[in-house]
Amino acid sequence: MDLINVEALTFQNKTKSMWSKSKVTFDLGPVSFNVKAGETLAIVGDNSSGKSLLAKLLVGLETPKSGKIFMNGVELNKSNISVRCHDIRMIFQNSNDSLNPGLTLGSILEEPLRLNTKLNAQQRRSLIEQTLRQVGLMAEHQFFYRHMLSDGQRQRIALARALILNPKVIVADEPFAALDPSVRSQAVNLLMKLQLDLGLGFIFISHNLGIVRHISDKVIIIKDGKVIESGKTDAIFNWPKNEYTQKLINSHQALVNGQDNQR
Template sequence: MNTSPDPSLIEIRNLARTFGGGRSLFGTKKPELTAVRGVSLDLEKGETLGVVGESGCGKSTLARMLVGLDTPSRGTIRLSGENLTDGGTRALARRVQYVFQDPVSSLNPRQTIRDILEAPMRHLLGLGSRERKERLERLIEDVNLRPEFLERYPHEFSGGQAQRIGIARALAAEPAVVVLDEPVSALDVSVQAQVLNLLDRLKRERGLTYVFISHDLAVVESVATRVAVMYFGEIVETAPAREMFRAPLHPYTKLLIDSAPVPNRKRAASAGDSGELPDPYDPPPGCPFAPRCPRADEDCRAAMPRLEAKDRGKEHLAACCHPTPRRA
């Protein structure tokens, strides 16, 4: 976490999201599922924070709360020191924008690309027609699309072109932060590289800050400056990207890295890992990774370890009682 006197661009404190719960009409208790469990995280201006983890770990729920598409059950989100959790949905939408995983289905099929891109300018920035036209011309050029595309509809575009339109829509509101939820997972490999290069250029030219949600560790390693690892709704490790991939502290992070397919490298043995996530309706006590962890002990099952610095410096934090030893 940030310990400097100046606030981080985004400060997340004890953020949680619970679904279900309460009681039915007949008084029976409804099942409750906690998708995000008290996440605290800082996002610094200009960085690309990669958020990784298995499916169902809470990555997308966290992303949706960051952009105001979902309401936290508890906790706060501060942007430049301003609390946006309560009543700040419009301000959040103006300054934090979202790029969806499926580029085609995220675009309204009944609207032209012009209408789609002008909507944030009209509703979030309050621009008149002349200003919208000028900005639209620059925006479509910035994402490497032709001006005639503005009069077409989403179904007329390939996945890569549609994702460029999705990126342009996010940038139309002139945000400070862009949350990218698996932005290249639905694209061909060659198109992935083009989109990632585009995102890198736009970040440099516009001074953007990214939150990059992905399960693809190779992509995250290539784009992220810092990485946060999620497991069962909690952050279990966070560190600068180079340090994270070189020497992970948490056994779960090591499992993810060792399991990632790499050309000409034999996949490491899983040491008996079942790959099964805990039951979200009946979470275990202590560290939720303990049943899968080869280093787990009784203290791991007694209480959830705190996310704190170990022996790798103040920027490398892990929620683990028995972190992996430093490589020789």
């Protein structure tokens, strides 16, 4: 069975004026896909294509105009919002901005546990320490503040916050964009290990085609809010059908060849 199944999801962003009718400024969808346990779906497109908006729809930060989202065959709606909070978690693009500088890392990780579980203080602390170790940090990091961490460690805290409720699906919105290449490689390997160990489904939003090709099983290409191509990763990269997809792949290949020639 699919972990998550999205059916014809759409969204319209409108502007309102006192003297005129509402005007649609961005139209997303329809978007449909499914993700199974241990599977990674990559969402690819240029800036402002609708990738991050789709992520917000999946985790409930925005409300779709139409369409349905199912978790393990159960439709997500207002009556079971807690299911979404537990089962779909998000890693935001800029981990530095998403971490409150005035709170210890332990307090940041404890917040979703206080809001979404009935664990007592000792149980919460034990789970926080376990999750920190799971992402390659020490239990003592719970007493640290954001400014005391490197970029790579901040990203691990963002991952720990996503994992701490034991989700089934993680939506990662450009999680490696701010990391240098060596740290990025470590973060990618950590994500892949956790996916293997925990059977997670990943929805990976990125414009980095090198990482997309390395970690994803399936790819959806979005342009101006519309899905223009989707399929298995190997098929998309080796036999793209759409001119826009071909352009993205050619640009990536040119960049890779240019880096190789500089070595």
